[in-house]
Amino acid sequence: xxxxxxxxxxxxxxxxxxxxxxxxxxxxxxxxxxxxxxxxxxxxxxxxxxxxxxxxxxxxxxxxxxxxxxxxxxxxxxxxxxxxxxxxxxxxxxxxxxxxxxxxxxxxxxxxxxxxxxxxxxxxxxxxxxxxxxxxxxxxxxxxxxxxxxxxxxxxxxxxxxxxxxxxxxxxxxxxxxxxxxxxxxxxxxxxxxxxxxxxxxxxxxxxxxxxxxxxxxxxxxxxxxxxxxxxxxxxxxxxxxxxxxxxxxxxxxxxxxxxxxxxxxxxxxxxxxxxxxxxxxxxxxxxxxxxxxxxxxxxxxxxxxxxxxxxxxxxxxxxxxxxxxxxxxxxxxxxxxxxxxxxxxxxxxxxxxxxxxxxxxxxxxxxxxxxx
Numbered sequence: 001x002x003x004x005x006x007x008x009x010x011x012x013x014x015x016x017x018x019x020x021x022x023x024x025x026x027x028x029x030x031x032x033x034x035x036x037x038x039x040x041x042x043x044x045x046x047x048x049x050x051x052x053x054x055x056x057x058x059x060x061x062x063x064x065x066x067x068x069x070x071x072x073x074x075x076x077x078x079x080x081x082x083x084x085x086x087x088x089x090x091x092x093x094x095x096x097x098x099x100x101x102x103x104x105x106x107x108x109x110x111x112x113x114x115x116x117x118x119x120x121x122x123x124x125x126x127x128x129x130x131x132x133x134x135x136x137x138x139x140x141x142x143x144x145x146x147x148x149x150x151x152x153x154x155x156x157x158x159x160x161x162x163x164x165x166x167x168x169x170x171x172x173x174x175x176x177x178x179x180x181x182x183x184x185x186x187x188x189x190x191x192x193x194x195x196x197x198x199x200x201x202x203x204x205x206x207x208x209x210x211x212x213x214x215x216x217x218x219x220x221x222x223x224x225x226x227x228x229x230x231x232x233x234x235x236x237x238x239x240x241x242x243x244x245x246x247x248x249x250x251x252x253x254x255x256x257x258x259x260x261x262x263x264x265x266x267x268x269x270x271x272x273x274x275x276x277x278x279x280x281x282x283x284x285x286x287x288x289x290x291x292x293x294x295x296x297x298x299x300x301x302x303x304x305x306x307x308x309x310x311x312x313x314x315x316x317x318x319x320x321x322x323x324x325x326x327x328x329x330x331x332x333x334x335x336x337x338x339x340x341x342x343x344x345x346x347x348x349x350x351x352x353x354x355x356x357x358x359x360x361x362x363x364x365x366x367x368x369x370x371x372x373x
Contacts, residue, residue: 001162002177004028004120007169011129019070019127024172030120030203037114037224040187040202041065043246044113044225048085050149051108056086057196059108062189068198070127084128086196100193106133109152110187111145114225116204117183117373118162123174124199132170133191138163140184152186160184165192183207183373205229208275210367213358218281222339222354223247227275227366231338234268235259235346241270244352250288256350258293259343268295269342274354277306277337277362283316284353285327285341294323295343302336306361312340321349335359 007024030036040046042063051059061068061084068083075081085108090100118140125132139159143152151157160180168174189200208227213219222228224245233241237260243250250256259268280302287294300316303309315333321343341352358366 001164001179003166004175004177005173007172007174008167009169011169011171013129014070014072022171023126024169026173028120028122028173028175030177036119036203037116037206037229037242038201039112039114039116039118039204039206040110040200041113043248045247046113047111049109049111049152051085051106053087053106054085055088056080057082057084059085061085062108062110062197062200064199068124068126082127082196082198084126084196084198086128086131087191087194090194105190105192106194107191108189109149110189110200112185112187112202114206115142115145115183115185115209116206117181118178118202118204120178120203121163121176122199122201122203123168123176123189123197124201125168125170125172125174125196126198127171128196128198129171131196133168133193133195133197135165135167135192136163136174136197137161137165137190137192139188139190140180141186141188142184143186145185147186159188162187181373183370207370207373208366210363210370213275213366214363218355218357220353221274221278221280221356222272222352229273231271231273233257233270238348244270244349245272246351249286250350253289253293256288256290256348258290258348259346262346267342267344268346269340271338271340272352273338274336275362276358276366277304277335278356278358279335280315280331280333280339280354280356282355283329283331284351284355285321285349286351286353287321287323287325287327287348288350289324290348290350291323293347295321295347295349297321297344298349299342299344301340301342302333303338303340304335305337306365315339318344335362337362
């Protein structure tokens with residue numbers, strides 16, 4: 001583990017105005033990499049399955065995709081209502097020992113939305129200025145995605161330490177680089193001894209289950225949960241291209257990918273990496289909720305890097321798109337490891353689905369990689 005940001009101590013009390021004006025953050029090398037995904041994204045199916053205490057604020061807030069909100073006037077019967085996970089103050093055993101013991105701590109169990117190799121973690125204490133934990137530690141394990149809290153906490157479960165007990169700061173993005181080349185499904189977030197954390201972000205590479213994909217046969221080859229990823233894009237001005245391979249349909253305009261307005265004669269594009277080498281048979285391009293700003297036309301190209309080729313071949317010719325519409329196409333194209341969608345001239349799409357099957361070579365390589373994790 002490498003602690004990327006080293007914020008310690010309290011932040012100043014809130015003095016009015018923009019609550020993020022004095023938020024402590026720094027450049028984080030892994031947070032903005034487009035080929036990494038937040039494995040703890042609620043939209044992928046992640047969840048906080050249990051916590052030992054959530055007296056002031058619910059554990060589920062940890063995984064809300066949006067930044068933490070602060071309302072200085074929001075109070076309830078238990079006190080200040082915070083947008084995060086906050087536990088009560090721990091106490092010692094009596095008047096002679098009023099302070100908690102060194103080993104006392106609170107914990108939360110997190111199920112990742114997709115199993116994967118973790119590259120970096122952000123423990124965000126936004127708006128927790130004097131009520132953040134003194135330190136945190138994080139462990140990880142592998143279990144069925146449906147494992148219960150009792151099963152995860154049972155004797156004999158092997159937990160791997162990702163972040164040892166480390167001091168953090170309040171109202172700050174506390175970031176850690178992780179160098180453990182293993183596939184994990186669940187985390188245990190510990191705060192020592194108590195306090196509040198606004199958000200948890202777990203950046204990494206999805207590592208899908210080869211047996212599950214083999215049983216499916218045909219699946220979405222570019223979906224995040226199946227190991228697809230965005231590698232690059234021409235523009236991320238209004239919303240990130242990774243949105244296009246999230247599960248489900250878009251629910252609002254910024255839940256897809258939208259570019260700024262072009263004033264030249266070029267076009268925008270996104271390059272994707274598929275689960276592995278595969279044959280694509282059906283394509284869906286969805287412009288849901290993009291009405292006056294959807295792409296006008298789209299074309300799709302493939303590339304097979306496993307064959308050492310850098311040439312792009314056509315999968316779908318330039319085709320007119322309608323606003324707020326699901327477009328479906330049957331295609332017949334060579335095997336590919338990468339796909340690029342070009343949109344003309346600009347605008348956006350909400351989702352891209354590439355249905356097909358892994359080749360024998362692709363399935364073999366995926367199984368070999370999985371066995372090494």
